[in-house]
Amino acid sequence: MNPKEVLKYCQDNSIQIVDFKFNDLPGLWQHFSIPVSELDEDIWKEGIGFDGSSIRGFQAINESDMLLMPDAGTAILDPMLEVPTLSIICDIYDPTSGKPYTRDPRFIARKAEAYLKTTGIADTSYWGPEMEFFIFDNVQFEQNEHTAFYNVDSVEGSWNTARAENIDSDGNPHNLGYKPRYKEGYFPVPPHDSLQDLRSRIILKMMETGIPIEVHHHEVATAGQCEIDMRFSTMVKMGDQMQWYKYIVKNMCRKDGKVATFMPKPLFKDNGSGMHVHQSLWKDGVNQFFDKDGYALLSQTATYYIGGLLKHADALMAICAPTTNSYKRLVPGYEAPVNLVYSARNRSASVRIPMYNANPKSKRLEFRCPDNTANGYLCLAAMMMAGLDGIQNRVDPGKPHDMNLYELPKTEAKKIRTVPSSLDAALDALEKDHDFLLQGGVFTKDxxxxxxxxKRTQEVDAIRLRPHPWEFHLYFDI
Structure with a gap:
């Protein structure tokens, strides 16, 4: 829609509220709303002011005034709200310069798409993130000066097989069983999968917003781990859809009396939630990653792209796996892609080339290290910039590793480079290696x-300064 069509849509559909959404730097959607009577043609030209100093990663208090410029093409009837509400995603502008705001994640993704065209390598990138999450029945947590704990629970939790879940008419406790065992949630039918109907309702809501859905299923972990896959799309559009995805999942679960989390590792000793990102480059409608004679049907362009991903992987992790919790997922033994190599079909490699069919249009690569704590716009943009750097500098990724990397002898395993073991290490890598992100002005120094x-002050230091409950187990009696 354009602005005039938005106004007509509001009239024709009895819209009462218009909601303006935008992204903070870490990746959480922010919003505020106006009555539809306040929506006029001036808004599209002049924007709407807001306090940038109250948004994470934005302005200092002495330079707080910022502008939201609504993107009429993103206007969608909000599927989650009772009051008829039109949601519009906004771009962020600096009112002093009148230019787009450099720290607006959506603007960074826009610049990445524009930069791709200037390289001559391709004119379009396609993205298909596999977003995983947990659906719990309860979550409680607290941290103060003398207490620290968390507790999550799920009717599916394997630890609940002995729990008295119901009391019958005679006062006897009973349990209905059917709890997916640890690492065995992929993917039996109901009643083991108790979330089938809820996921189906979730994807129907997603489809109401125009998001094409390919598949949904239970994931490997016990206690309600799920995955819903969207059909691939271009970068900025996929970034928008990733925001809608999280918004709908969280709100649909809440309506059902449950709670969803995209934390990578909420459970100890079971699989974490990742975001395997499928990606490809196209030019004039032709997939630049396909070559019928190449390894795994990959072109030389795709191989160099992989070289860029692997070369800059340490720095990429600071953006693509950007939380301290991310590195509790990125450990060997839980299908986590810690090994910085590539392979066809091999899920123990950080870069996998799917081999489901030989259709040139389907040829792509999958970078398996990211997770859903990443800001989608920044994550996709950063991966593409690393891949383009690999193509431009002809970075050789080495030989593919088609063996099970988790079963290599220790002497062989030590030769394989792995992802950083902590957010702190990833941030240090980004500080040293970020010139590839600055190309074309896509990312900026600020x-x-x-x-x-x-990340260092609000997350790394915040965790480092707090005693951990397990430290009491280890050290209290020393």
Whole structure:
């Protein structure tokens, strides 16, 4: 829709509220709403002011005034709200310069798409993130000066097989069983999968917003781990859809009396939730990653792209797996892609080339290290910039590793480079290696500096300063 069509849509569909959404730097959707009577043609030209100093990663208090410019093409009837509400995604502008705001994640993705065209390598990139999450029945947590704990629970939790879940008419407790065992949630039918109907309702809501859905299923872990896969799309559009995805999942679960989390590792000793990202480059409607004579049907362009991903992987992790919790997932033994090599079909490699069919249009590669704590716009943009750097500098990724990397002898395993073991290490890598992100002005110095400062002070230091409950087990009696 264009602005005039938005106004007509509001009239024709009895819209009462218009909601403006935008992204903070870490990746959480922010919003505010106006009555539809306040929506006029001036908004599209002049924007709407807001306080940028109250948004994570944005402005200092002495330069807080910022502008939201609504993107009429994103206007969608919000499927989650009772009051008829039109949701519009906004771009962020600096009112002083009148230019797009450098720290607006959506703007960074826009610049990445524009930069791709200038390289001559391709004119379009396609993205298909596999987003995983947990659906719990309860979550409780607290941290203060003298207490620290968390507790999550699920009717599916394998630990609940002995719990008295119901009391019958005679006062006897009973349990209905059917709890997916640890690492065995992929993917039996109901009643083991108790979330089938809820996921179906979730994808129907997603489809109401125009998101094409390919598949949904239970994932490997016990206690309600799920996956819903969207059909591939271009970068900015996929970034928008990833925001809608999280919004709908969280709100649909809440309506059902449950709670969803995209934390990578909420459970100890079971699989974490990742975001395997399928990606390809196209030019004039032709997939630049396909070659019928190449390894796994990959072109030389695709091989160099992989070289860029692997070369810059340590720095990429600071953006693609950007939380301290991310590195509790990225450990050997839980199908986690810690090994920085590539392979056809091999899920123990960080870059996998799917081999489901030989159709040139389907040829793509899958980078398996990211997770859903990433800001979608920044994550997709950063991966593409690394891949383009690999193509431009002809970075050789080495030989593919088609064996099960988890079963290699220790002497062989030590030769394989792995992802950083902590957010702190990833941030150090990004500080040293970010020139590839600055190409074409896609990322800017201030974005990198603010990202490093925010992550170190608000997350790394915050965790480092707090005693951990397991430290009491280890050290209290020493």
């Amino acid at each position: 974005v990198i500096e603010v990202w490093l400062d925010y």
